[in-house]
Every structure is written in C-alpha cells, then in structure tokens.
Amino acid sequence: MKRDVFNAIADPTRRSILMSLTNESQNVNALANKFDMTRQAVSLHIKYLQECGVITIKKEGRERHCNLDVQKLTEIADWLEPFRKMWTTKFNQLNIVLNELQSKPNDNL
Template identity: 75%
Template sequence: MRRDVFNAIADPTRRSILMSLTSESQNVNALAEKFDMTRQAVSLHVKYLQECGVISIQKAGRERYCNLEIQKLHEVSDWLEPFRKLWEDRFDRMDSVLEKLKNQAKK
C-alpha cells in the first residue's frame, strides 16, 4: 500500500504526534506518555508516520528519536493553496458587503 502525507494526517492521533514534534525531537516513550494508549500502539503510529515520510527516526543508543520532516508536509500546504485563495476572495467580498452596510447605516 502506498502511503503519503495525506494518510499521515488522516488520523487524529497521528496529527497529535506531529504537533508534538513541532517544538523538538522526542523519543517514542515521551510521545507515548501523552496518549491514553499503549506504547506499542504509539509505536505503530510512529512507524506509519515514518512510512509516510513525515517523520524520520534517529537512533541514539537504545533510544529512537522522532524528527519532523516539515518539507514533506508542504505537500498539504500546496494542495490547500487553491482553497485558501478561494476563502480569501470570499472574505474580501464579505468585507466589502459589510463596509457598504456600515456606510448605509451611517446615512
């Protein structure tokens, strides 16, 4: 099965793991402490994220540290860009309507 960045962010636990890694690399034990599930379950999520390419694993002695691969997440940002522009245009139009209504109320 081909896994990509969209598979990675499809699950709330995996999204939470990614958010936890935004500030610093963490080992699997530290990540597991944040969730109400077994360490093994968190390890499976970590493995899945690694297969999707959004995290890398670096071994240091007996520990495995998870590092966020932010460039891979740019795929999501790139995919969302047309939608972002669409909503910005809609908000701009709404601002114009609200400004007209505000001016009419002053008169």
C-alpha cells in the same frame, strides 16, 4: 501499500503526534506518555508516519528520537492553497459588503 502525506494526517492520533513534534524532536517514550494507549500502539503510529515520510527516526543509544520532516508536509499546504485563496476571496468580498453597509446612513434612527 504506498503511503503518502495525506494518509499521515488522516488519523487524529497521528495528527497529535505531528503537532507534538513541531517544537522539538522527542523520543518514542515521551510521545507514548502523551496518549491514553499502549506504547506499542503509539509505536505503530510512529512507524506509519515514518512510512509516509513525514517523520524521521534517529537512533541515539537505546532511544529512538522522532523528528518532523516539514518538507514532506508542504504537499498538504500546496494542496490546500486553492481553497485558501477561495476563502480569502470570499472573506474579502464579505468585508466589502460589510463596509458598504456600515457607511450607509442609518435612516431608522
């Protein structure tokens, strides 16, 4: 089964793991300690993320360090871009309407 970046973010635990890796690489044990599940369950999520191509694992001695591969995550940003543009346009239109309403004299006073 081919996995892609969207499979990676489909699960809340995997999204949390990705968020945990945004500031620094972490070993598997450190990541596992952040979740209320077994280390084996977290390891399966990490393996899934690696198969999706969003993290890399570097073995250092007995530890495995997970690193975020942000290049692969750009696929999500690219996919979301049309939606971001749509919402930006809608908010800009709303801002124009609100400014027009605020600039009208209030005849009710």
